[in-house]
Amino acid sequence: MNTHHTLKLCDRCYWDAASETVKLHHEIVPLTSNMKKLLKLLIGNYNKPISSVEIFLHIWDTYEQEYTPRNVRNLISNLRKRLPCLTVVNYYGGSYMLKKNRESHPVFTDHLIDILDQAKNGITISDPNQPDNPVIYINHAFANAFGYSPEEIIGKNCRFLQGDDRDQSALEEIRQAMKEQKDVTVILRNYHKSGELIYNEVTISPIFDKNTGKLKYYVGVQKDVTSIQQLIQQIKGMV
Ligand SMILES: Cc1cc2nc3c(=O)[nH]c(=O)nc-3n(C[C@H](O)[C@H](O)[C@H](O)COP(=O)(O)O)c2cc1C
Incomplete structure (x- = not known):
């Protein structure tokens, strides 16, 4: 496995930066392009809260769509459904943060x-x-x-x-x-x-x-x- 391009998200779950795919138990998890953008943003900001507006601007970057927290919430919730092993913390006020699961469970090699x-x-x-x-x-x-x-x-x-x-x-x-x-x-x-x-x-x-x-x-x-x-x-x- 190419460690330069592959990032462990949680146990048995890997993000391949080159192909922008996630593999869970060796199977590719189907993600929409918005989910991929969201995941890339969350990964880039591991353990740091990102505001809902920031996420919105990053994903719907055409500025045609008006910002609503619901768009972001729905996208986060759809990503969570596809990848339930991810820990995405939701802060009051509409910030989100991806936590590194492995840090809390280092014993599971x-x-x-x-x-x-x-x-x-x-x-x-x-x-x-x-x-x-x-x-x-x-x-x-x-x-x-x-x-x-x-x-x-x-x-x-x-x-x-x-x-x-x-x-x-x-x-x-x-x-x-x-x-x-x-x-x-x-x-x-x-x-x-x-x-x-x-x-x-x-x-x-x-x-x-x-x-x-x-x-x-x-x-x-x-x-x-x-x-x-x-x-x-x-x-x-x-x-
Ligand atoms: C590690 C672990 C494994 C468990 N496995 C089962 C299981 O296979 N089937 C089941 O019905 N409950 C299982 N339980 C029990 C339930 O999770 C829960 O503790 C039980 O239903 C009593 O609590 P409750 O009144 O909150 O439901 C397990 C609990 C733990 C901690």
Whole structure:
């Protein structure tokens, strides 16, 4: 990979300056020309807020269109949809800033991710220091088991896998364990993207910073136990 032209935006996501393309998990992400202009501007101003007007003038440079913050907001939101792994911070007053994700998660080297991606069980990592503890990494086994692409999951809390089936006693066990920052293993009813029920045995473990002792991540290891659960239900029905 040509390091002069390729910039790592976030894990497994690269911006190629020469061809002006973004690759996520080795696949080119389709971007409109306005999204490309916006991304180039945000990259050029990493960790610095840029005003909405500045963005507008940079993108719609014909001066024919009147400035409205909504144009910029919509474009930012469309870019976020295409590249949910990017952290674009929105400041009150209409400024935007692209944050370097890698600085906040330096432990996830490509080598480590390659290893996790080959694991047979589902693996998820979440960031409890962000609002609502979103997932920041999922491996292939997890994505395949539930039929979602990483982009559809990253940035969300894992609870979306429960759908409307929220009345599960195991959830209280998870909440309690997380409150006490302890490990927990439970079986949850989850749903595949197609709507199919999956019994998911998940172990959630807190990961602490060795130096400060502060909670850094949660790691979830998921195993599909649907067939054994269905067998148990059948036996229960027989007795
Ligand atoms: C790392 C991690 C992995 C998780 N994996 C799952 C999962 O695979 N399925 C699921 O239904 N919930 C999973 N959860 C639990 C939910 O994110 C959430 O904690 C649970 O629904 C209870 O909290 P709530 O009441 O806020 O929803 C996971 C949580 C963490 C921290």
